[in-house]
Amino acid sequence: MRIISDYQFVEDTDRGATAAIGNFDGVHLGHRSVIELARNAAPEVPLGIVTFDPHPRAYFAPHSAPFQLMSSAARASRLEKLGVEKLYQLPFNTALASLSPFEFADKILHRGLGLRHVVVGADFCFGKGRAGTSADLTEYGQQLGFGVTTAPLMAQYEQTVSSTAIRRALSEGRPRDAAAMLGHWHRIEGPVIGGEQRGRELGYPTANMSIDGLHPPAFGVYAVLADVLEGPHAGSYHGVASMGVRPMFGENKPNLETFIFDFKGDLYGTAISIALVEHLRPEENFDSLEALITQMDADSARARSILAAL
Structure with a gap:
């Protein structure tokens, strides 16, 4: 698996992928369903992930209590096991946080990484102030020339499979329930x-x-x-x-x-x-x-x- 950490200097061989976008903390079953959609959206091109390091929450609230389920190295290892070929692990900094939703789609996804197709969750928000939605990204993709697939939220045990729900299960001493949502x-x-x-x-x-x-x-x-x-x-x-x-x-x-x-x-x-x-x-x-x-x-x-x- 190739790890790309600068969207401004991307080799031609690392462009043209289909990629799922998100933080993928824990790489749980909901994340895996998004990754499978990305794999199936364009199986003839490399499978990629666009994620961020540090986690945006850590950037905006650096003194908040620890919340991540895994380190970036552990996340990369888990994603590689799932067949991800290109990991675009972008530094989340002031420059990236200040981009408008359209600028993020154009400057990062289109011109920077040269993605062919992207997959996001139904609750995906992006751009300055988290102003952009999955519907906005679909519109931008049509303008810029890349496809967009929106994955539905995945429910299990009458709750959304999410990193938040997994944290709750772990905090309450229920690692088997956490494993059921993680898939591992x-x-x-x-x-x-x-x-x-x-x-x-x-x-x-x-x-x-x-x-x-x-x-x-x-x-x-x-x-x-x-x-x-x-x-x-x-x-x-x-x-x-x-x-x-x-x-x-x-x-x-x-x-x-x-x-x-x-x-x-x-x-x-x-x-x-x-x-x-x-x-x-x-x-x-x-x-x-x-x-x-x-x-x-x-x-x-x-x-x-x-x-x-x-």
């Missing part, structure tokens, strides 16, 4: 970082990951699937993970700590991907280390049972 397990991906090595002392060495910038799922303990993405230990494993601030030890920066079952090896700096399968219990403060270890034993046994049934 919700995953947290990134490098293993150094920790206090407290888990090793308790008999539960963990692979620690930052969740900075990501929407935090409900704190607590999860049954998880762990994929080591590189290195000599690359492969898929089962495990149990703790999401939260570790109140028993007075630490308050949220992170994810995963104990991988039946694993021995050094993962520091290694890229891993942790899929949240089931929320076992909330985060707790225990009276003693012995009580904590007893609970960790019970959590591990329950997680093994849940994951064995997948």
Whole structure:
């Protein structure tokens, strides 16, 4: 997959694609239906995605609480798995935010990227002040010479499949409901970082990951699937993970700590991907280390049972 990050310098070989436009945070089933429409709209040309980094919401409200379901790198990886050939990942900055709807269609989509056909969701808004609608884009496409398809909203479980609904499910400790809307397990991906090595002392060495910038799922303990993405230990494993601030030890920066079952090896700096399968219990403060270890034993046994049934 080719990643293009500057619409003003696009090689001829990267022009002429059909592309779905949006933020694609989570790459959920609604996003995938839009991507399939783009694929089918012009199957003879490359399939592309037009998206933005940072997310426009982060640009307009830089101090808002973390809300993204995945990093831009994880999004790119997921899109590549879906067969996307051209990822137009445009910097969302003052210049882009100030474009009128028509300027966005003309300067970015038509003259800049040279798109042949675009697909957007029914709720798509674009241009300065989010003034442009999918109907406006259809009109501009007719003027400028590119096709436009509007995808209907996708409903499931009597609610719109959206990143907002997925965030809500994760916040409420319902990762299976989130997975039903995503079409895949919700995953947290990134490098293993150094920790206090407290888990090793308790008999539960963990692979620690930052969740900075990501929407935090409900704190607590999860049954998880762990994929080591590189290195000599690359492969898929089962495990149990703790999401939260570790109140028993007075630490308050949220992170994810995963104990991988039946694993021995050094993962520091290694890229891993942790899929949240089931929320076992909330985060707790225990009276003693012995009580904590007893609970960790019970959590591990329950997680093994849940994951064995997948």
